[in-house]
Amino acid sequence: MKRVLLPLALALLTCVVALAQTAPDPALLTAINQIPALDNHTHVPKVLAAGEKDDDYDALPCSGFLEPSDDPAQARPENPLFLQAWKELYGYRYDDKQPEHMQQLRQAREQVQREQGDNFPAWVLDKLNIRYMLANRVAMGRGLNPPRFLWVPFDDALMVPLNNQEMANTPDRKFFYQREAGLLQRYLRDSGLRALPATLDEYVARLVTPTLARQKRAGAVAVKFEAAYLRSLNFGESMPAQAAQIYAKYAGGGVPSRAENETVQNVLFRAIAREAGRLGLAVHIHTGAGCGGYFQVSGSNPALLDSVLNDPTLRRTNFVLVHGGSGPFPKVTAFLLSKPNVWADFSEQDWMIPARELGGVLRDWLSWYPEKVLFGTDLFPGSSPEYDWDSIGYMVAANGRQGLALALTGMVQDGQITRERALELARMVLIGNAQKLYGLK
Numbered sequence: 001m002k003r004v005l006l007p008l009a010l011a012l013l014t015c016v017v018a019l020a021q022t023a024p025d026p027a028l029l030t031a032i033n034q035i036p037a038l039d040n041h042t043h044v045p046k047v048l049a050a051g052e053k054d055d056d057y058d059a060l061p062c063s064g065f066l067e068p069s070d071d072p073a074q075a076r077p078e079n080p081l082f083l084q085a086w087k088e089l090y091g092y093r094y095d096d097k098q099p100e101h102m103q104q105l106r107q108a109r110e111q112v113q114r115e116q117g118d119n120f121p122a123w124v125l126d127k128l129n130i131r132y133m134l135a136n137r138v139a140m141g142r143g144l145n146p147p148r149f150l151w152v153p154f155d156d157a158l159m160v161p162l163n164n165q166e167m168a169n170t171p172d173r174k175f176f177y178q179r180e181a182g183l184l185q186r187y188l189r190d191s192g193l194r195a196l197p198a199t200l201d202e203y204v205a206r207l208v209t210p211t212l213a214r215q216k217r218a219g220a221v222a223v224k225f226e227a228a229y230l231r232s233l234n235f236g237e238s239m240p241a242q243a244a245q246i247y248a249k250y251a252g253g254g255v256p257s258r259a260e261n262e263t264v265q266n267v268l269f270r271a272i273a274r275e276a277g278r279l280g281l282a283v284h285i286h287t288g289a290g291c292g293g294y295f296q297v298s299g300s301n302p303a304l305l306d307s308v309l310n311d312p313t314l315r316r317t318n319f320v321l322v323h324g325g326s327g328p329f330p331k332v333t334a335f336l337l338s339k340p341n342v343w344a345d346f347s348e349q350d351w352m353i354p355a356r357e358l359g360g361v362l363r364d365w366l367s368w369y370p371e372k373v374l375f376g377t378d379l380f381p382g383s384s385p386e387y388d389w390d391s392i393g394y395m396v397a398a399n400g401r402q403g404l405a406l407a408l409t410g411m412v413q414d415g416q417i418t419r420e421r422a423l424e425l426a427r428m429v430l431i432g433n434a435q436k437l438y439g440l441k
């Protein structure tokens, strides 16, 4: 009898352990869902008047402008978390997507938008249990007010002043460099300049410094670089004398080579990052997978930032590796968090990969430098009312919290941390680390 029972007991035990590993501790997940979060990275849209368009939600928008490329499976409409989002946000009562039910959903959403008006974005934040949302936008807009919405402007345009013909080596980059040229014109106008100053020193003094000061005054908490969409993140060596010569030669016109352009960009990136640090603005930088069918993933490895992250003159600038090297490079990110001025968020990762895989990434990061890990969604305007930023945000935030719960459950079960510490880490990741980084109460 005993001989029969023992294997049975062992088999049962194995089942229990296996179950425990596939689901997060329910009490821990409940606690995690109740913690109000700071979303470190989003492209939240402003409230629009009828017929109005929002062109400011990204300096380099993908959808609608590039050759179409497929979303990863996790982010597609068939993800069941979208049904859950509609239920939580708009009282959707169905487990299907019958056209008449979807029609009801659109009506329910329109009604909330009418009732809430300019408060609609803040209403969504309450539903998602997000206290602060960093809005990575060219400019803020209707309904996006501090302290709930905090601005992160784009500053790549300041880094690419010269003719970029030789840099635009893919169809996507042609479009992206055109966008940057447009934004640079806007920054020049805002600084009272009609053309590029004649020297690089003057360019920094009359355009870079005043633009960052204006962004700070307007409430920015960080500035953002999407450089990996434009070039490699390897900012090489800083060669100020050569850069000044090249700039002076081409400021009035002409087409610099790729190498010449990069020499100027490498110096300007550092000048912008140094000034941001002086003003107490963090520098956000896209790392890892990016959108568009021509995205050059080899240039988005955060390890390429070595020369910048190890630059002693930039140690007063705090860098955030936005997306934490999503896709191929989270492991590299884990080590880079060892540097005193480097943080990472897992925005986009929670949009792109299911909670189980995300839990693996987070467990690794939390085992290295838990005080450097930040929650984020990367939510953005969708292509239809049912799959717009509110439902995308719900899906991603729910998946992110689930991944965090899985990571912490595993760490508690293995005796790596106590339950109490797990809750403390959850609060740090969801809001506490970011509050410290940005100096928020």
Ligand SMILES: [Zn+2]
Binding pocket: 041, 042, 043, 136, 378
């Ligand atoms: Zn983004």
